[in-house]
Structure formats: C-alpha cells, structure tokens
Amino acid sequence: QQQVKQSPQSLIVQKGGISIINCAYENTAFDYFPWYQQFPGKGPALLIAIRPDVSEKKEGRFTISFNKSAKQFSLHIMDSQPGDSATYFCAASKGYGGSQGNLIFGKGTKLSVKP
C-alpha cells in the first residue's frame, strides 16, 4: 500500500519557468510533510516542510501548498534554474514534535531544467 503518491515521475522545465510536483497521502494521522532534494551520489537534503494547520509556506524560490481536505500537497519551484535539476521527494510522518522518526516517502520526481 503506497501511502504517499507523487507525480509526475519526471518533469522537464525551461529555465525561468515554474516546476510543480504533486503529492497525495492517505493517512489522516500524518501531520508533518517535508520535501527533500537529492543529487546523484548524495543523500537527500531537506528543502522545506509544512504542517497541516498551514495552507502555504514559502522559503526563497520554494513554496509548499497544502490542501488538508483533499489530502494533497505540492512543491512549487519558481524561476527554475539548471542547478535545480535533481530528484525531489515528498514525505509524510505522524507525531509532530518528535515522537515519530519514520518518514514515508513518495517515489520521487526527476526534474530537469533546460537552459
């Protein structure tokens, strides 16, 4: 049972464009939703995270939009740059405040930003 579904699998965007990656979850007990960026040969790096009591969070060019009723959240990368080319993973966990250390990950989206 895939608890976090991520789409698309791959995405090609022109430099300066907006990259949008979507995730849907099933377990309403999830209360922490991070996004990770992974470059080849590296471990995932935490980009930005959100809790369900907030509908949007922005950090620089990265924005998370959260829709609790639809059980969906998305990552928007504004002004996409070639250096953003990487694989992006959404994740979810329960027990905000630290009691749960097990992240459930989506399958990942490979983003290519063309110059």
Add this chain to the structure above:
Amino acid sequence: KAGVTQTPRYLIKTRGQQVTLSCSPISGHRSVSWYQQTPGQGLQFLFEYFSETQRNKGNFPGRFSGRQFSNSRSEMNVSTLELGDSALYLCASRTGAHNEQFFGPGTRLTVL
C-alpha cells in the same frame, strides 16, 4: 556543525555474507533513522533509534538489525545477504524533539 557521516561509502559483498554499516549523527542529535533506497522501491524506512532504544521499525525481515551507542552513533547489520539487498543505505539524524531529519551521503552496498 559537521553533518551526518556514514562509513564505509561503498561496499561489495557476496550472497550469504553479513555486513555492518556505521552512522555518526550530527552533534547533539539523539535520534538516528535508517532507510533503504532502491530504484524499484524508492526510500523505505528500516528503523529508528533514540537514546539507545529502538523506537520504530519498518517492514523488513529480521536479517536487518541495528543498535545505537551511548554517544548516539549507530550501526546497522544485515545478515545472510541476498542479491535484493543491493541498495543505498541512508542514515538520518534529528534531535528527537523535532521532526527535521538530516541525511548522510549513504553507503552503497552491492551484493554479488
């Protein structure tokens, strides 16, 4: 602050052997989680240790085990290796009071 470190970075073993991987968390972090990353299954949670106690466990066979030491360093062990155990094994640390997990570079295990 130094990040999460994992040793070794690469490992080649044969079926039936056992392997031990090591993880040193960020200073001050008391929780260490282990994940397996494969092209087919993606990132899957193995287990989490906090203050030397296993706190959570994923859906993996008993051949996968781990432990944590008093200095928060952690090891994971895989016994009786199978070809399907070939993967990138990632360690992540967090303070334990917050959810943010920071990953190490991983150990690439190849089973022949």
